[in-house]
Amino acid sequence: MSNCDKIKAHMFMEEKYERMSLSYGGDENIKRDILNSIEKIKKETGLNPDVIERIDEDNVEHMTISVECNEDDNRRCGDMFTRLLKELKIDQCESDL
Numbered sequence: 001m002s003n004c005d006k007i008k009a010h011m012f013m014e015e016k017y018e019r020m021s022l023s024y025g026g027d028e029n030i031k032r033d034i035l036n037s038i039e040k041i042k043k044e045t046g047l048n049p050d051v052i053e054r055i056d057e058d059n060v061e062h063m064t065i066s067v068e069c070n071e072d073d074n075r076r077c078g079d080m081f082t083r084l085l086k087e088l089k090i091d092q093c094e095s096d097l
Helices: 028-043 073-086
Strands: 008-014 017-024 049-054 059-069
Touching: 008 073, 017 028, 028 059, 028 073, 059 073
Parallel strands: none
Antiparallel strands: 008 017, 017 059, 049 059
16 A cells, blocks of 8 residues: 555655655644654664754645655665655655656
8 A cells, every 4th residue: 555645755866865755635644654764764874864844835735745865875775765765655756747
């Protein structure tokens, strides 16, 4: 079973920088699940990326948690993102055109 209807994953990659943004509708249970999964995967991988919570000022129901890796971790961050998607049962990222 997929959680793609509850959590939308977006990936952003540049040289020496990667970010996964997980958008959700403001449900506190989903937020807790995301944050718990991030902490679990951080412990498993030994990585310590920045975790940032954002609220869309134009739509307070649109909340996002971003996991950002800089040049120190970005070579291993892909594994973390893959594990996080699997843990959250997200089987595809959004297609940003």
